[in-house]
Amino acid sequence: xxxxxxxxxxxxxxxxxxxxxxTQDKVKQLKVGDQLEVICTDPGVMxxxxxxxxxxxxxxxxxxxxxxxxxxxxxxxx
Amino acid sequence: MSKQRKAVALISGGxxxxxxxxxxxxxxxxxxxxxxFTGFCVEGHTHAIRDKAKAKPKRNNxxxxxxxxxxxxHIVDVIEEYKNVLINPKxxxxxxxxxxxxxxxxxxxxxxxxxxxNDFDFIITGEVIGQRPMSQRKATMxxxxxxxxxxxxxxxxxxxxNLPPTLPEREGWVDRxxxxxxxxxxxxxxxxxxxxxxxxxxxQPAGGCCFLTDKNxxxxxxxxxxxxxxxxxxxxxxxxxxxxxxxxxxPNFKLIVARExxxxxxxxxxxxxxxxxxxxxxxxxxxxxxxxxSAEDLYLAARxxxxxxxxxxxxxxxxxxxxxxxxxxxxxxxPLKKEEIPEEWYV
Numbered sequence: 001x002x003x004x005x006x007x008x009x010x011x012x013x014x015x016x017x018x019x020x021x022x023t024q025d026k027v028k029q030l031k032v033g034d035q036l037e038v039i040c041t042d043p044g045v046m047x048x049x050x051x052x053x054x055x056x057x058x059x060x061x062x063x064x065x066x067x068x069x070x071x072x073x074x075x076x077x078x
Numbered sequence: 079m080s081k082q083r084k085a086v087a088l089i090s091g092g093x094x095x096x097x098x099x100x101x102x103x104x105x106x107x108x109x110x111x112x113x114x115f116t117g118f119c120v121e122g123h124t125h126a127i128r129d130k131a132k133a134k135p136k137r138n139n140x141x142x143x144x145x146x147x148x149x150x151x152h153i154v155d156v157i158e159e160y161k162n163v164l165i166n167p168k169x170x171x172x173x174x175x176x177x178x179x180x181x182x183x184x185x186x187x188x189x190x191x192x193x194x195x196n197d198f199d200f201i202i203t204g205e206v207i208g209q210r211p212m213s214q215r216k217a218t219m220x221x222x223x224x225x226x227x228x229x230x231x232x233x234x235x236x237x238x239x240n241l242p243p244t245l246p247e248r249e250g251w252v253d254r255x256x257x258x259x260x261x262x263x264x265x266x267x268x269x270x271x272x273x274x275x276x277x278x279x280x281x282q283p284a285g286g287c288c289f290l291t292d293k294n295x296x297x298x299x300x301x302x303x304x305x306x307x308x309x310x311x312x313x314x315x316x317x318x319x320x321x322x323x324x325x326x327x328x329p330n331f332k333l334i335v336a337r338e339x340x341x342x343x344x345x346x347x348x349x350x351x352x353x354x355x356x357x358x359x360x361x362x363x364x365x366x367x368x369x370x371x372s373a374e375d376l377y378l379a380a381r382x383x384x385x386x387x388x389x390x391x392x393x394x395x396x397x398x399x400x401x402x403x404x405x406x407x408x409x410x411x412x413p414l415k416k417e418e419i420p421e422e423w424y425v
Contacts, residue, residue, distance in 0.1 A: 048141055051141040068343065
């Protein structure tokens with residue numbers, strides 16, 4: 001059985017595009033199939049991180065907001 | 079079979095870079111985008127901070143352009159390296175604190191480094207001769223190519239026919255005849271080309287997303303430099319210049335006054351880095367104090383802060399003063415009247 005890694009990135013207080021840049025940098029350290037949960041406070045990430053995932057071949061598994069946090073879970077693609 | 083050539087396109091999110099990349103893609107070249115974050119590309123930051131701006135969804139135009147083109151986009155953090163460009167621009171500033179020519183040279187140089195590291199062949203920009211008064215003139219085109227080190231690896235597809243052939247043209251990686259000869263500030267050729275490519279939505283040209291071309295923002299940056307006695311800055315400084323009213327009653331300190339709830343929430347995140355104030359007896363804004371205020375200055379700052387709250391007409395209000403370490407005390411002050419805050423205190 002393949003065990004996928006799941007990591008969390010705290011990108012609170014960062015304004016776009018910094019959450020995207022931090023996500024991009026973190027994903028470079030992960031393997032295909034790993035999951036990354038990105039926690040942000042800039043609502044712009046709800047559009048920007050999915051857009052970044054689409055053009056770079058990653059999959060958004062979940063998008064949600066909770067209090068003043070915006071959370072995106074993505075799966076690293078090939 | 080000839081080798082598939084690869085180019086990196088500087089994608090700003092505007093129409094010109096989008097068309098330039100598309101023009102080269104149409105010739106069978108593999109194109110990827112690159113976008114540099116200097117800290118001043120704060121197009122979406124007002125939206126991110128202020129509550130009233132959230133009603134209108136905001137997109138990152140460079141990501142959106144890349145998606146329309148179907149290309150990868152590499153967003154590169156150049157905040158630290160960019161400081162030297164802004165602080166010591168060899169070619170000087172534009173109308174405000176915008177070092178446009180040095181900025182373009184810097185970005186093309188970064189792209190040149192990137193193509194070496196990633197085994198790409200050449201660089202594409204959306205530059206058009208005569209499009210911008212400082213960085214896109216006939217005289218500056220060779221300066222950008224030379225001083226960036228890109229030389230003839232730098233292809234400007236929108237105006238290539240008005241410039242000497244570059245290496246990609248001479249080697250036949252792209253067909254010069256299929257490139258363009260646009261000049262000047264008119265947007266009509268680009269709009270026609272956008273229609274031809276089927277792009278019916280694109281960011282409107284408005285001087286780019288750089289806040290250094292903004293008069294008010296530039297004034298705040300100059301004020302910051304004058305107050306600290308040098309031209310250095312950190313990313314937080316750059317961000318805070320975009321938030322709130324900035325009021326400098328004395329050279330040694332200024333107030334950053336939240337204008338609405340979203341800004342207040344944003345400033346909350348800085349309470350362990352600045353002395354902060356808010357009114358206890360009435361509702362009012364959160365205020366950060368930047369600098370080294372004396373006890374007397376704190377009293378003046380409290381009176382100014384009170385001016386922007388609901389207690390502005392009261393005889394006396396209670397102001398909470400919180401130090402960086404979290405310790406607090408209360409000051410009883412009489413709010414300043416509007417006419418007691420000179421216009422020149424507003425940065």
